[in-house]
Amino acid sequence: MAEALVLGTKSFCLLINNVETNLEYAALSNASYNRLNRNSFSANKLETEMLRLGEFNSRSCDGISRRAFVQAGAALPLTAMLSGEQIAQAATQARAKTVVFVWLWGAPSHLDTFDPKPDAPLNYRGPFSTIPTTLPGVRFTELVPKLAARTDKFALVRSNITHDGGHPGAGTFGYTGHREGRGITIQPSWGSIVSRHHGAGEGLPPYVMLSRGIPRDVVKTIDGYGGGDWGKAYDPFLIQCDELGTINIPALKLVDGVTPDRIAHRRNLQGQLDKIRRNVTADTFDAWDSKSKQAFTLLTNKQALESLDLTKESTELRENYGQSSFGQSLLLARRLVEAEVPFVNVSWSEFVEAFSPNTDFGWDTHVKNFDLLPNRHCPVLDTAFSAFLDDMYDRGLMDSTLVVCMGEFGRTPRINNRAARDHWQHNYFSIWAGAGVKPGQVIGASDGKGERPVTRGIEPTGVGVTMLDCMGIDSIARAELNVLPDGEFIHELF
Amino acid sequence: MNSSNSGPSHRHAFLVVMTVLSSLLPMAKAAEPVRLTTDGRMKQDLCFTYDTQELIYSVLKTPQLIKLQRLNLESGNLQDFHTSANTNEIYIDFAKDMKHYAYIRNDGNLHTVLQVQDVENGELHSLNPGGGFACVRALTISPDGQNIVYSFPETNGSQQLWQTDNRLQNKKELTKSDFIDAYPRYSPTGNVITFTSTRSGNFDIFRMSADGTGIFQLTDNPGIDTRPSFSPDGSKIVYTSLRQGNYEIFIMNADGSNQKQVTKNPGKDDFACWHPDGKRILYVAEVKGKRDIYSISVEDMRD
Numbered sequence: 001m002a003e004a005l006v007l008g009t010k011s012f013c014l015l016i017n018n019v020e021t022n023l024e025y026a027a028l029s030n031a032s033y034n035r036l037n038r039n040s041f042s043a044n045k046l047e048t049e050m051l052r053l054g055e056f057n058s059r060s061c062d063g064i065s066r067r068a069f070v071q072a073g074a075a076l077p078l079t080a081m082l083s084g085e086q087i088a089q090a091a092t093q094a095r096a097k098t099v100v101f102v103w104l105w106g107a108p109s110h111l112d113t114f115d116p117k118p119d120a121p122l123n124y125r126g127p128f129s130t131i132p133t134t135l136p137g138v139r140f141t142e143l144v145p146k147l148a149a150r151t152d153k154f155a156l157v158r159s160n161i162t163h164d165g166g167h168p169g170a171g172t173f174g175y176t177g178h179r180e181g182r183g184i185t186i187q188p189s190w191g192s193i194v195s196r197h198h199g200a201g202e203g204l205p206p207y208v209m210l211s212r213g214i215p216r217d218v219v220k221t222i223d224g225y226g227g228g229d230w231g232k233a234y235d236p237f238l239i240q241c242d243e244l245g246t247i248n249i250p251a252l253k254l255v256d257g258v259t260p261d262r263i264a265h266r267r268n269l270q271g272q273l274d275k276i277r278r279n280v281t282a283d284t285f286d287a288w289d290s291k292s293k294q295a296f297t298l299l300t301n302k303q304a305l306e307s308l309d310l311t312k313e314s315t316e317l318r319e320n321y322g323q324s325s326f327g328q329s330l331l332l333a334r335r336l337v338e339a340e341v342p343f344v345n346v347s348w349s350e351f352v353e354a355f356s357p358n359t360d361f362g363w364d365t366h367v368k369n370f371d372l373l374p375n376r377h378c379p380v381l382d383t384a385f386s387a388f389l390d391d392m393y394d395r396g397l398m399d400s401t402l403v404v405c406m407g408e409f410g411r412t413p414r415i416n417n418r419a420a421r422d423h424w425q426h427n428y429f430s431i432w433a434g435a436g437v438k439p440g441q442v443i444g445a446s447d448g449k450g451e452r453p454v455t456r457g458i459e460p461t462g463v464g465v466t467m468l469d470c471m472g473i474d475s476i477a478r479a480e481l482n483v484l485p486d487g488e489f490i491h492e493l494f
Numbered sequence: 495m496n497s498s499n500s501g502p503s504h505r506h507a508f509l510v511v512m513t514v515l516s517s518l519l520p521m522a523k524a525a526e527p528v529r530l531t532t533d534g535r536m537k538q539d540l541c542f543t544y545d546t547q548e549l550i551y552s553v554l555k556t557p558q559l560i561k562l563q564r565l566n567l568e569s570g571n572l573q574d575f576h577t578s579a580n581t582n583e584i585y586i587d588f589a590k591d592m593k594h595y596a597y598i599r600n601d602g603n604l605h606t607v608l609q610v611q612d613v614e615n616g617e618l619h620s621l622n623p624g625g626g627f628a629c630v631r632a633l634t635i636s637p638d639g640q641n642i643v644y645s646f647p648e649t650n651g652s653q654q655l656w657q658t659d660n661r662l663q664n665k666k667e668l669t670k671s672d673f674i675d676a677y678p679r680y681s682p683t684g685n686v687i688t689f690t691s692t693r694s695g696n697f698d699i700f701r702m703s704a705d706g707t708g709i710f711q712l713t714d715n716p717g718i719d720t721r722p723s724f725s726p727d728g729s730k731i732v733y734t735s736l737r738q739g740n741y742e743i744f745i746m747n748a749d750g751s752n753q754k755q756v757t758k759n760p761g762k763d764d765f766a767c768w769h770p771d772g773k774r775i776l777y778v779a780e781v782k783g784k785r786d787i788y789s790i791s792v793e794d795m796r797d
Binding site for chain 1: 538601628648649673736740782
């Protein structure tokens with residue numbers, strides 16, 4: 001149960017008190033306002049609520065800070081409340097139809113990629129040289145030349161921080177903004193929040209994860225990848241895309257007698273669909289879990305299915321992305337953007353480990369950092385992500401899509417005793433593009449060794465609030481969903 | 495070339511002049527590359543056998559497995575080198591008499607061991623670098639098959655070159671520095687080792703006597719120069735360079751002079767080795783998003 005208050009300023013704001021959690025929220029969204037009206041929120045606690053506005057510490061897309069709310073609330077009488085029509089006129093629309101969340105699982109070194117420190121001692125700066133970018137005075141390492149030539153297409157944040165130095169913990173922070181651990185509530189992930197807010201459409205699920213599997217290390221999967229305490233209905237719909245662009249949907253393997261491993265091959269697909277239709281009765285359908293139902297719905301929806309068919313792309317374009325699972329997954333992500341899937345998560349790998357048996361070469365370079373980065377990881381990232389940005393801009397998709405690319409933390413600025421780099425949660429980078437993000441800028445800065453930000457540290461909650469706000473899930477909507485009461489919107493991006 | 499133990503400023507000036515001059519030279523005319531594989535998978539660590547003259551390399555066979563593979567250049571036949579291998583295997587090298595070969599095996603989480611196979615008696619020797627995260631890096635086996643040199647990190651964050659015999663006994667540290675030394679390769683006589691090192695501030699190519707003395711710097715570029723390998727007659731070294739902003743294959747004389755660009759491809763060219771005939775270089779090129787093995791003649795460049 002939530003209660004809504006409406007205050008007036010030159011613009012307007014809505015304040016909500018979630019009665020169950022006693023947390024307050026604020027927002028500026030037209031859509032949220034309409035939802036509030038539909039839900040018959042009451043405004044009978046205005047005066048007491050106004051005194052508690054200071055509890056709210058988020059920041060909106062339009063830069064309305066906590067202080068601004070407090071000042072506005074204190075200055076205006078109740079009669080200054082705006083009408084619903086006025087509110088609607090002033091409201092902020094969602095900036096994006098889709099978020100593409102590119103997850104560099106295992107955590108790439110910030111010093112060896114986008115935040116080099118050429119003036120630091122050799123045992124910090126490492127062996128890689130720096131090259132100029134299209135931004136005056138901004139340099140990357142020589143390992144990412146294509147992205148260095150495209151800094152006019154994205155904004156780079158160099159002051160990310162997180163609060164856990166282990167992969168599962170930092171992974172959950174990176175996906176939910178919250179800690180994981182025994183006895184702790186598992187918060188829903190960004191994609192699950194978007195999924196619940198938007199609801200399921202026809203065909204494609206609202207939260208698609210393109211990965212070989214749920215992000216994990218050799219010990220366990222992260223807790224925060226999906227719906228958490230909301231349940232598996234809000235988990236991501238997993239689609240595997242291999243280096244040739246062949247699609248596999250693991251959820252279908254859960255359905256007795258249905259094993260369409262290769263739906264990209266159209267002849268195979270038709271046979272599999274026939275088999276599905278023969279085998280599936282109303283009773284069996286009802287018995288399936290939500291993911292199996294989603295999978296079946298997808299496979300019987302021609303339009304949705306076509307979105308997964310990379311053979312519809314030109315050979316040249318597919319080549320531009322490179323023959324890698326990551327590259328082809330990014331191309332598939334672009335097709336899902338066109339299909340208006342609200343949240344697409346592309347994960348670099350299933351496992352964090354960079355070089356371990358039966359894992360898929362994540363970014364966790366405790367060893368071989370200076371071998372793997374130039375030999376494999378950075379060339380693949382540089383080629384695939386550059387092609388993705390080019391393709392998205394060429395098709396005019398960036399105005400309505402927010403692209404965020406990051407890992408769960410950075411890596412030790414000081415080279416470790418294995419001539420590599422360990423975990424470093426105190427400073428890392430993220431790349432942002434589209435949906436009104438002002439490209440061609442570097443936000444935040446780290447110190448001379450890349451150890452700590454010298455500007456405001458941007459936390460996972462800030463990343464989440466910014467993504468969700470861009471999707472129209474403002475603080476009112478978040479209050480309704482009882483998620484992310486904290487988090488500072490990254491206003492510098494816009 | 496000058497020794498690293500004397501006249502560093504003169505050496506540096508010489509290298510800079512030489513590098514500038516070499517960069518001003520037009521790319522020597524090389525024949526068109528010939529594509530040898532077509533699967534497009536990630537490949538690295540090319541090496542020839544001395545008897546059957548098959549090409550051995552490591553390839554990403556599945557999303558979770560790198561295997562050693564053998565390619566017969568005449569028949570085009572492709573086979574797994576170790577058919578039953580179920581974990582990552584990389585970086586193989588052979589003794590000239592083919593009685594021994596060495597490679598690196600990924601036997602645990604962020605852990606690799608050096609393996610030496612005695613072909614005659616079937617014995618497999620394994621050098622375990624210790625518990626926890628620990629990786630033996632690149633290796634080279636002496637032409638007579640008696641010694642293996644490999645790179646391994648030190649606790650101070652550096653990485654040194656070590657020598658061991660083919661039963662993995664009598665370990666000896668060849669380089670002692672604060673830098674990262676990597677990718678060693680014996681000369682055909684076994685008297686000299688060329689390798690990559692950061693002792694110039696970034697990755698450049700060096701050479702030294704097989705006992706670790708007399709270290710010479712051969713290249714000096716702000717971009718990466720790495721993965722050197724001697725030609726069969728020992729007069730040339732092929733290597734990868736990022737000096738122009740993209741990974742290309744270069745060759746130079748064994749003393750570092752006469753540096754020439756061999757490939758010019760918008761994609762990444764890397765992991766070069768000499769064909770046993772000394773007239774061709776084989777390497778992995780990324781062309782149209784695919785990473786395949788190409789052969790290119792350098793006969794006209796050998797002056």
